[in-house]
Amino acid sequence: MATKAPFDLRQHLEVETPEHVVLDLEIAGVGSRLLAAVIDSAIVTTIMVAGGLLAAVLAGLGLIPRHGGAWLAAVAVGLAFALGNGYFILFEGLRGGQTPGKRTVGIRVVRDTGHPVTLGAAALRNLLRVADFLPPPYLLGLGLIAFHPRAKRLGDLVAGTVVVRDRPSPLAASLAGQGTVAPQPGRSPDGVPLDENRFRLLASYANRAADLPADARDRIAASLATRFADQHAPPGLTPAEFLLELYAREIARRRGRLGGRQGVGDRLAARQGDRWDAFHALAERAASAGLDSFAPEELPDFASRYRELAADLARARTYHADGAVIARLERLVAAGHNVLYRDEQHSWSRVWTAVTRECPAAVVQARWLVLLAWALFTAPALGGYALMRERPGLASQILPEVMLRRAEAGRERSASGRTYGSVAPTGRPVIASFIITNNIRVAIACFAGGVFFGVGSLVLLAFNGLAIGTFAGHFANQGLLGYLMEFVIGHGVLELFAIWVAGAAGFLLGKSLLVPGDRSRADAVVASGHIAIRMMGAVVVLLVIAGTIEGFLSVSGRGLAARVTASGASIAFLAAYLARGAMWQRRLELAQHGAHPDGERFNLS
Numbered sequence: 001m002a003t004k005a006p007f008d009l010r011q012h013l014e015v016e017t018p019e020h021v022v023l024d025l026e027i028a029g030v031g032s033r034l035l036a037a038v039i040d041s042a043i044v045t046t047i048m049v050a051g052g053l054l055a056a057v058l059a060g061l062g063l064i065p066r067h068g069g070a071w072l073a074a075v076a077v078g079l080a081f082a083l084g085n086g087y088f089i090l091f092e093g094l095r096g097g098q099t100p101g102k103r104t105v106g107i108r109v110v111r112d113t114g115h116p117v118t119l120g121a122a123a124l125r126n127l128l129r130v131a132d133f134l135p136p137p138y139l140l141g142l143g144l145i146a147f148h149p150r151a152k153r154l155g156d157l158v159a160g161t162v163v164v165r166d167r168p169s170p171l172a173a174s175l176a177g178q179g180t181v182a183p184q185p186g187r188s189p190d191g192v193p194l195d196e197n198r199f200r201l202l203a204s205y206a207n208r209a210a211d212l213p214a215d216a217r218d219r220i221a222a223s224l225a226t227r228f229a230d231q232h233a234p235p236g237l238t239p240a241e242f243l244l245e246l247y248a249r250e251i252a253r254r255r256g257r258l259g260g261r262q263g264v265g266d267r268l269a270a271r272q273g274d275r276w277d278a279f280h281a282l283a284e285r286a287a288s289a290g291l292d293s294f295a296p297e298e299l300p301d302f303a304s305r306y307r308e309l310a311a312d313l314a315r316a317r318t319y320h321a322d323g324a325v326i327a328r329l330e331r332l333v334a335a336g337h338n339v340l341y342r343d344e345q346h347s348w349s350r351v352w353t354a355v356t357r358e359c360p361a362a363v364v365q366a367r368w369l370v371l372l373a374w375a376l377f378t379a380p381a382l383g384g385y386a387l388m389r390e391r392p393g394l395a396s397q398i399l400p401e402v403m404l405r406r407a408e409a410g411r412e413r414s415a416s417g418r419t420y421g422s423v424a425p426t427g428r429p430v431i432a433s434f435i436i437t438n439n440i441r442v443a444i445a446c447f448a449g450g451v452f453f454g455v456g457s458l459v460l461l462a463f464n465g466l467a468i469g470t471f472a473g474h475f476a477n478q479g480l481l482g483y484l485m486e487f488v489i490g491h492g493v494l495e496l497f498a499i500w501v502a503g504a505a506g507f508l509l510g511k512s513l514l515v516p517g518d519r520s521r522a523d524a525v526v527a528s529g530h531i532a533i534r535m536m537g538a539v540v541v542l543l544v545i546a547g548t549i550e551g552f553l554s555v556s557g558r559g560l561a562a563r564v565t566a567s568g569a570s571i572a573f574l575a576a577y578l579a580r581g582a583m584w585q586r587r588l589e590l591a592q593h594g595a596h597p598d599g600e601r602f603n604l605s
Helices: 030-060 068-094 100-105 119-127 139-147 154-159 196-211 214-228 239-255 257-261 264-289 298-318 323-340 348-365 367-390 392-398 401-415 425-451 455-477 481-488 492-514 521-554 560-592
Strands: 012-016 022-026 107-111 161-165
Touching (some): 022 323, 030 100, 030 139, 068 425, 107 119, 119 154, 119 521, 139 154, 154 521, 196 239, 196 323, 214 239, 264 298, 264 323, 348 367, 348 560, 401 481, 425 492, 455 481, 455 492, 492 521, 521 560
Antiparallel strands (some): 107 161
């Protein structure tokens, strides 16, 4: 009598590989993802603390030059920001969807199609952590992971990704070093042959033992061992070791002449177990070191083994092999699929193409949304300016104290010929670094707010426009508008345009949710995300340049001529940057319609 399969509460994702084999991927839940996040956060924190302590020690020993300290501090600020944001993006995008924490736990980020995650998708899902974090601490993200059918948070929904389990369950023969005892050489299998029900129960335990905590494994083994009291138990073995030894003995029996009496699926598992273990070792090596670590003759062998394993999976399903065997084959095939179909185009030339062509092309493609963002920023700015000019008394009620003090100090500074901001040369690198990182944070928040049907982007654009308008109105009331504009003119063009582009990227997400067109909302938001993340790439480029100008020129004592020159150069750069993107977009459209004469391959995905 067949045993009834236990009720399975785990979530699954079925994808079809190019070999026409359906993979049943187990989706990672809240617990494993939280544990991975804790590990990764601990690594990031440790690196930051270690870097700070190292800098302090070097400074204390006098090994940092007096003028080099400011540059070191500026680099530290930039690296801390890059580490906090880039750690997850780079590991997931360049290491097959796994951060060190995810690899330790045994989970991986993949695309909804089962293919490896791209660098763009990794960037998209991690930039949207800002939205998942709301309300603090991370309640929206955790709620979605817990209740979404595929455990997707907002970042996964937009990027078209899913987090799955990625640790194949090894057979008893591959559990050496974890308390496993293999059958003694030269000794024939003894004991009473197991019936199918007891063999399947034993196989289920043996194939999952490696994934269980030691205490849970021992408790389950002690309970199961009583079901196999009629089997010979070598002296000195724990219940867990006895069960694994018994499983190895039964596998050896089924590999022998008695194997013909068993089901085809079980004979397949018995015969091919060693080959599966060998592929598992190769897949682990490829996942950790990449296919570049393989010798030229090993690559065809790995691909051949992968196809054979896919065929084994198809046969195991056809002949209804044990569920644990099928689950192991699915994980092995998924591991091989993830390696073989990984996007390996991560050269510097590819990065240069993305930054200089694809990113501005995305801005050009979304130009009407950029214009909308400009209007939604400018209208509140003009309204705030007019309000402050008409009712100057409101300044003390609605403006922050710091802006009131700056306006008061501005009269004295302007009278003495000084500019709005003045920082000593030694402090400018740190100022530039803080400005760049702060502006990028604001841009990310403005973009991420678009996932709430565009409302978040709208609110942030309008708020920033209103704030700038009221500040300008108050300075104008004090006769200091020219004094303020002299400070802003050098870097303002690129900085403001970047914020508009970030808002437009958010609107693109909101539009795909509100008006998906012929696609489903899920597909529409993923398609929009591919364009939006490139727009954010352009935003970063513009804000780095703007922050550098502000940190080194705007806070210096340079006159108006130098600032106007910087503004003109900014406008010329922006025009050339967008023109290059427009050319790339045009060539892409021609290529998609088969009209490109040289047949050059373009890819914005």
